[in-house]
Structures are given as structure tokens and as C-alpha cells.
Amino acid sequence: MADRGAKLQSGGAYQRSTIRDVAAQAGVSVTTASRALNGTGRMSDETRERVQQVASELDYRPSSIARGLVQQRSFTLGLLTNDPYGRFTLPVAAGLSSAMADRGVSVFLSTGEYEPERLSLNLRAMEEKRVDGLVITGKRIDRGLPVDLPDLGMPVVYVYASAPEGAVSFVPDDKNAAKAAIRHLLGLGREKIAHITGPHDFRSARLRADGWREALIEDGLEPFGPAIYSAWTEQHGFETARHMIESGERPDAIFCGNDQIARGAIDAFALMGIRVPHDIAIVGFDNWEVFAKATRPPLTTLDMGLPSLGRNAGMALLDLIDGKSVPPGVRETPCELIVRQSCGAQPER
Amino acid sequence: MADRGAKLQSGGAYQRSTIRDVAAQAGVSVTTASRALNGTGRMSDETRERVQQVASELDYRPSSIARGLVQQRSFTLGLLTNDPYGRFTLPVAAGLSSAMADRGVSVFLSTGEYEPERLSLNLRAMEEKRVDGLVITGKRIDRGLPVDLPDLGMPVVYVYASAPEGAVSFVPDDKNAAKAAIRHLLGLGREKIAHITGPHDFRSARLRADGWREALIEDGLEPFGPAIYSAWTEQHGFETARHMIESGERPDAIFCGNDQIARGAIDAFALMGIRVPHDIAIVGFDNWEVFAKATRPPLTTLDMGLPSLGRNAGMALLDLIDGKSVPPGVRETPCELIVRQSCGAQPER
DNA sequence: CTGAAAGCGCTTACAG
DNA sequence: CTGAAAGCGCTTACAG
Structure with a gap:
């Protein structure tokens, strides 16, 4: 019945295997399975490997939803932008998203004009999704949100947008x-x-x-x-x-x-x-x-270097989420001169 | 102690109010509170309104994580793209994201080359996040994923990318x-x-x-x-x-x-x-x-009409997620002629 | 070294 | 009309 770890339900939908399936199949408790998979606790190498082996056979995917519920962390970030067609947001978003992906966190794209109604709808969605933090970006470095951010109870970082006093922000130099x-x-x-x-x-x-x-x-x-x-x-x-x-x-x-x-x-x-x-x-x-x-x-x-800006903002946000202290203020990030032919200098090769 | 419904924890972090807080404050059971908030069940208007009133006073935000766990739905979509700097993805993403926002679903941006390693990392992240569905987009309508999508057990829709036989896809006409x-x-x-x-x-x-x-x-x-x-x-x-x-x-x-x-x-x-x-x-x-x-x-x-393409793909995906049947095949969506001055016709005004 | 149990915040049969 | 209880899939004290 188990096929790639997924069981065919009556409805025809797939039912993923859970940690209980893994535990049962490996002959250990759920506790041990959890620890084996997360590399925590102490146990024999043999046990750990066996659990991991079973997990991979069952094509087990831990539910980040369930984990989030207990850890009070969603491993998720929100990216707020009012520049959905512009050329600034996407490079920033790509840099952020791929750097975060390497750390197991995913980013929600939340687009829309920074006009109070839309904004509060979008912010509410991010709150309900329980994102761990927010990066706010825009079309220009001297505009931020048109309203004061209500206290969201989550860290916020600004990129290519103006930030309120005491916030962490990243702009090009x-x-x-x-x-x-x-x-x-x-x-x-x-x-x-x-x-x-x-x-x-x-x-x-x-x-x-x-x-x-x-x-x-x-x-x-x-x-x-x-x-x-x-x-x-x-x-x-x-x-x-x-x-x-x-x-x-x-x-x-x-x-x-x-x-x-x-x-x-x-x-x-x-x-x-x-x-x-x-x-x-x-x-x-x-x-x-x-x-x-x-x-x-x-x-x-x-x-x-917009992608780096996005990446740096993401890293700072992760630190903030982890409770590390990040000095507030505006980080001016160096730009790079790209030499082509319009000045008469030989392009570097 | 309750301040905007958020309690200051020892650590200094905010603790959101939960449905239990709302229920207690409104003098009803958690069951009733849930039903009042979701507009389900039968109860007196008075009760329902009281609960909603309390929820708003406490600035209650239902946890989409907790709900997701029981409903086996995350109200979340993944957008896979290998065109992070290109001009096709962002309009599609913006159209998708804003249409979905209106329906309470958020979208994860997952960028990276469509090369097997990166792709499987990104797909795995989407699986662990338990997205309800996936929209796959790209740089050209005749390229799709370089590998067969493993059976993810979730609906997939293609936009501005080539799709395998029997899939649902949207391209411009x-x-x-x-x-x-x-x-x-x-x-x-x-x-x-x-x-x-x-x-x-x-x-x-x-x-x-x-x-x-x-x-x-x-x-x-x-x-x-x-x-x-x-x-x-x-x-x-x-x-x-x-x-x-x-x-x-x-x-x-x-x-x-x-x-x-x-x-x-x-x-x-x-x-x-x-x-x-x-x-x-x-x-x-x-x-x-x-x-x-x-x-x-x-x-x-x-x-x-890239934003509409994104929106339409999102709607189709939502139908698929709801178990409605969506006819497979390629939907060719009309384009719009924008008249300016390069043909000698008067632009419409 | 290992596991039973409690609990994260909700929804939803089930029973009254 | 309303609520107590079970349970979604995990993690993590706590106890052995």
C-alpha cells in the first residue's frame, strides 16, 4: 500500500507519511525518530541511520506547519513591495529568496500599492501566516510605508526604502x-x-x-x-x-x-x-x-548589487529573529563600477 | 496586562492572543468562538457579534498554521521560477499574488535555475511548507522543467512555460x-x-x-x-x-x-x-x-496581459485544490493591441 | 540511551 | 443553540 511513502486515500489524494510512520517502520518511538531526524539527542549511530534510511525510503517530508506550531516559528518571511513591475524588487527578492532557501526559510511575496487598505490586508495576511519577520522594500530609498507600521510583534528590516528611526535598513551607497x-x-x-x-x-x-x-x-x-x-x-x-x-x-x-x-x-x-x-x-x-x-x-x-542587498537584509532579519542584536541604522552598501565602452576605457577582461 | 491583545512575555517578545483568550473573554467555549469567527454553525447574532467584538479588541489573528494543521490545507501556494530578473515573472507573480491575497492565500516565491539540484531543493522546501499547489513559470513558453516533476501529490499549473501532456497551462495567444x-x-x-x-x-x-x-x-x-x-x-x-x-x-x-x-x-x-x-x-x-x-x-x-495570466492560473489552481475538475490543456489567452504613434493611427483616447 | 505524555492553536465530529 | 473532547503532526520537558 505504501508507495513512495505516500498512501492513496479514498479520495484519490495522496496522504504523506508522517513521523509516526517513520517511527513505526524503524521500530522506535516518535520521540526518537524526531531526534534522529533533527540530529539532536544522543543515540547510537546505528539507530540514527536506520531512522534516516526509513525516512528516505518513505519519502518522508517533515511538516513545517506542525513543527512551526510547536516551535512558534514558521521558517517563513514576508517580502512587502509596492514595486511589483519595477526593476528594483525582483533582484532584491531573488537575492533574498535564494539566500533564505539555503537556510530552510521561504519567503512570501506580498505585492500591492502602499495605500492603507491594501497594506493592512497584506500585513494581516502575513500576521495570520505567522511569518517570522518582514522585509519591506519599495521604489525609492526615501519612501517607506505611508502609515506607521502597527506593532506587529515581529522583526522588520527595510531594503531600498526609507525606514523609521531606529530600524535596520539597507540601501546602496x-x-x-x-x-x-x-x-x-x-x-x-x-x-x-x-x-x-x-x-x-x-x-x-x-x-x-x-x-x-x-x-x-x-x-x-x-x-x-x-x-x-x-x-x-x-x-x-x-x-x-x-x-x-x-x-x-x-x-x-x-x-x-x-x-x-x-x-x-x-x-x-x-x-x-x-x-x-x-x-x-x-x-x-x-x-x-x-x-x-x-x-x-x-x-x-x-x-x-540589489541581490546582495536582499541577501544581507535577509541575514540581518534572521539574526533579529534569533534574538541576536543587530545595530540599528542605515547600511550603505557599496556599488560596483561596471566598465564598458562608453568612456573609452578598455573593459576589463 | 493585555495590550492590543498582545502580552509582553518575559523575553520581551509579544505573545499573540489565541482563540482561548477570545473565548474566555467572551464567556463562550472555544468551539463557539471558532464558529462565531468563521461564520459557521448556528448561534444567536448577539453571541456571534460579541465574540467578533472581543476578537477585534484583542487584536486576535487566527493562526493559519494551526488551522492548516487540522484542515490539511495551508492556504499557501508556491511560485516556481527560473526567470528571477526577467520581465515575465514579476508581472505574472504580481497578478497571481494579489488575486490570491484577496482569497486569503499567500504565495511563496521560489527562484533559481531549473537545474536538478536547485530545483529539488526548492521543491522540497515547498513540500515541507505543505503548499496547497504550485504554479510553474519560466522564460519562454516552450521550456518547462528539465526533469520530470516527481509526483508531489499536489496540483500544478503552468504559466508561460511548456507543460507536460495533460497538465493545465496558460500562455498568451x-x-x-x-x-x-x-x-x-x-x-x-x-x-x-x-x-x-x-x-x-x-x-x-x-x-x-x-x-x-x-x-x-x-x-x-x-x-x-x-x-x-x-x-x-x-x-x-x-x-x-x-x-x-x-x-x-x-x-x-x-x-x-x-x-x-x-x-x-x-x-x-x-x-x-x-x-x-x-x-x-x-x-x-x-x-x-x-x-x-x-x-x-x-x-x-x-x-x-501577464498579470491576468498569473491571476487565471491562480484561479485554476484554487479550483484544482478544491477538487473541482479543470479541463487539461493549453489555454491561449488573448493579447491586447496597444495603439501608440508608430503606425500613424491616432491613439485611442 | 529511549519513550510516554503534554501541548502548540486551531477545527470538527459527536453528544447533549 | 452550545460545549467537551479528540486530533492534525510535530517537539520537548520529564521520567526512567
Whole structure:
């Protein structure tokens, strides 16, 4: 009757084998079976191995539900996001999910606008599922939840979102990334470096502009004009780049606040017969490969390491869950400069 | 001591209130409390309301873990994907997740390459979590799991992935979508319609090419040259478009297999001084807005309705879980033509 | 070294 | 209409 450890029920559904089946088959008590399987307690190697052998023959899968009930731990995390179609959430989620998988914890994906109704529905679901902790992520580092998180009685960690005072959060180190980009340009002999970026009310945009400015000043140079803030779009890059050329002195490099802006600028230059990187070098931000690899020439840009951000957040959350103390505050995680052809540097090989 | 229904334990952690707390406080048995909360059984309205009132005062959250244990249902689904950074998974996942949230079921995100080791780790996790069902998705409709799914004893549904014989699966209706695109072009008076698309070994590419060909033939026209298969990249679109212009007769429209190819073609034409849509109309595929809205002019394209695909798959899975019979087979779901400016038609408003 | 028993938080026959 | 009791599948004091 036992077939791969699963018994065919009357309904036709499979009935998994339980620890009782394993214990019975191995001729030990359920207590011993449990200990053998979990590597706890002391018993003869022979016994332990026999139990494990039987478990594997019966294709036994311990119920994480039952275990959760007694241990008051679900081995489960919730990932809250309001960026379901965006490019930030998925890399973060993938990094988190696969790091957690290696530790036996699974993650619930909870998507929806951060608007009070939806949010409280989603939070309630996570509470009822008894997740051990929550990671909250978003579309930008200066927006968090629109409402105060009710006291959920579970640890929470923030990634790529703003966090309340005293919380643990992970964001990319925008400012130093920008400085690295500028130093790269400087190292290639560029000196008139302009900056085109997203809206001024984005903290990321301001931080990147700060990095641009500081790196230049540290090198004894002046920024080439003011940072030009507008939308995070190709159109902004396209029009601003064109305008820059048409009106007076020309920069020899442009640091762009994201890859889309860089893309727009490169396209404008192509149409105007300005050669990248020969006439003007371009650096982007995001390493969104579908853009960064498709520009002509391919784009040198910064990679925020979103999967690592997700992984790090998960690890911190696990520590919190285990009752370890994790220092609160914002962790700024280094970005990586990805060198392609848009600056004239040889890509590393 | 009770504070928002949560008691401060010695350790400092919160202890949620249980159904026993609710029952005690409401002066009824646990049985009655359970029935009152679940809307089952018969009792006076007064009793039911009192229990609900107490539950809300205590901020009671029923444990889906405990319920799962007795009902042998976890109200949980697994979403398996090997496309963690791709643009297909997230819309599908968001559609699935939010539709399921409305029905009280949460979804685990399980990412990783579909390579045997990783896959069996991930599947095992889903089994131990006792998910009620699995949705499997991927990067292309003609690839599924590289190994036969072991008999998991739970229902499985496929989305945007190939499914074994007899399974339930959901894919976009590529062929009819292509026909709709061609008819749109025909309706605008275009007659020499070429087709540039992805690799021939992608079923999607072949289906879209079939639709292109058939729609033309049905209209009494010849396809303009053979379908040109290569990579799903801008570069392919760019080079092929340029080559098309340089070598002889010129089409008056191009149907592109995806938005990236369309983007490449439009860029090539811009550089060659060929006006879109005046000289050549372009249609893309995917409605990947970051491309489709950024081309100059914005791109008319097909939207596969990925979120709906996810939602539909979830609903089918729920039916299967409830023991309802769901006819097996591949459901081809209609795509939607999104009219922008690249064909010369006025966008609908 | 090993096991019987209690219990995690619920639902659901069963009995009144 | 209401409740006492059993039980879902585990883990873990407690006792031997």
C-alpha cells in the first residue's frame, strides 16, 4: 500500500507519511525518530541511520506547519513591495529568496500599492501566516510605508526604502558610487564633467549629485554647470543632451543619474554626429543590462548589487529573529563600477 | 496586562492572543468562538457579534498554521521560477499574488535555475511548507522543467512555460496577437509588411511569424520577404532594419517580434532619416513600457496581459485544490493591441 | 540511551 | 443553540 511513502486515500489524494510512520517502520518511538531526524539527542549511530534510511525510503517530508506550531516559528518571511513591475524588487527578492532557501526559510511575496487598505490586508495576511519577520522594500530609498507600521510583534528590516528611526535598513551607497564614477572619468583625463539626473525630490538623485560635485572638488575641479534634475527618463537625457550641445560650451563627459537618461543622451549624440566616447564620455547608473548593453556603445555604469542587498537584509532579519542584536541604522552598501565602452576605457577582461 | 491583545512575555517578545483568550473573554467555549469567527454553525447574532467584538479588541489573528494543521490545507501556494530578473515573472507573480491575497492565500516565491539540484531543493522546501499547489513559470513558453516533476501529490499549473501532456497551462495567444497587429497595419493601408523576430527555436517567434503570414494571406497579400529570425535584441532590429533599407525594395511596415527589436529598427531609421510612421510603420510585441513609451515615436505593440495570466492560473489552481475538475490543456489567452504613434493611427483616447 | 505524555492553536465530529 | 473532547503532526520537558 505504501508507495513512495505516500498512501492513496479514498479520495484519490495522496496522504504523506508522517513521523509516526517513520517511527513505526524503524521500530522506535516518535520521540526518537524526531531526534534522529533533527540530529539532536544522543543515540547510537546505528539507530540514527536506520531512522534516516526509513525516512528516505518513505519519502518522508517533515511538516513545517506542525513543527512551526510547536516551535512558534514558521521558517517563513514576508517580502512587502509596492514595486511589483519595477526593476528594483525582483533582484532584491531573488537575492533574498535564494539566500533564505539555503537556510530552510521561504519567503512570501506580498505585492500591492502602499495605500492603507491594501497594506493592512497584506500585513494581516502575513500576521495570520505567522511569518517570522518582514522585509519591506519599495521604489525609492526615501519612501517607506505611508502609515506607521502597527506593532506587529515581529522583526522588520527595510531594503531600498526609507525606514523609521531606529530600524535596520539597507540601501546602496549612492554617493560613493557617484564618486567612483567621477574618479574613473578623471582617471581617463576628462575634466569638464556634467551631470544629468532624476527629480530633485529623490534622495538618490541628490546623493549622486553630491558625489559628483565632491569628487570634482576633491580633485581641484569645478563641476561643469549645475546638476540638471528632471525625470528618470530617456526623454530627459535626450533633450538635455541636445540642449547642452546647442548652447555653448561642451562637456567632455556626462555622468547620468540612471541608465535611461544615459541612453537618451547617447541617442541624441548619435543623431547629432557627436561621438561617444571620443567626443564625450558617458557613465550611467543601475546597470540595467537591457539598457546598458544595448546602447551604442555599451554603457559604463554602476551596479547597486540589489541581490546582495536582499541577501544581507535577509541575514540581518534572521539574526533579529534569533534574538541576536543587530545595530540599528542605515547600511550603505557599496556599488560596483561596471566598465564598458562608453568612456573609452578598455573593459576589463 | 493585555495590550492590543498582545502580552509582553518575559523575553520581551509579544505573545499573540489565541482563540482561548477570545473565548474566555467572551464567556463562550472555544468551539463557539471558532464558529462565531468563521461564520459557521448556528448561534444567536448577539453571541456571534460579541465574540467578533472581543476578537477585534484583542487584536486576535487566527493562526493559519494551526488551522492548516487540522484542515490539511495551508492556504499557501508556491511560485516556481527560473526567470528571477526577467520581465515575465514579476508581472505574472504580481497578478497571481494579489488575486490570491484577496482569497486569503499567500504565495511563496521560489527562484533559481531549473537545474536538478536547485530545483529539488526548492521543491522540497515547498513540500515541507505543505503548499496547497504550485504554479510553474519560466522564460519562454516552450521550456518547462528539465526533469520530470516527481509526483508531489499536489496540483500544478503552468504559466508561460511548456507543460507536460495533460497538465493545465496558460500562455498568451501569440498567433492571434500577431494577426491583430497585421490587421491593424492593413487597416491603415500598409501592404508591404516585413517581419523581424527572435530566434527560430522559440515557439513564440514561430507562432508570431505564422500569424503575420496568415493574416497577410487571408487578406490576399504576400508576406514581404521571409521572416527574419535572430536574437531578441535591439542590435538585431537595428542591423536588420538598416540592411533592409540598403538592399533594395523597402517595406512600408515592419512587425517586430518584440519591443527591443522594434526599438533597434526605429533607431536605425532615425539615423538614416527614414520617418516612422510616415515612411515605415512599426509594431512591437510585449508592451514593455520602458521601451515602448521611450521610442521616438512611442510604439504600438501587443500586451500579453501577464498579470491576468498569473491571476487565471491562480484561479485554476484554487479550483484544482478544491477538487473541482479543470479541463487539461493549453489555454491561449488573448493579447491586447496597444495603439501608440508608430503606425500613424491616432491613439485611442 | 529511549519513550510516554503534554501541548502548540486551531477545527470538527459527536453528544447533549 | 452550545460545549467537551479528540486530533492534525510535530517537539520537548520529564521520567526512567
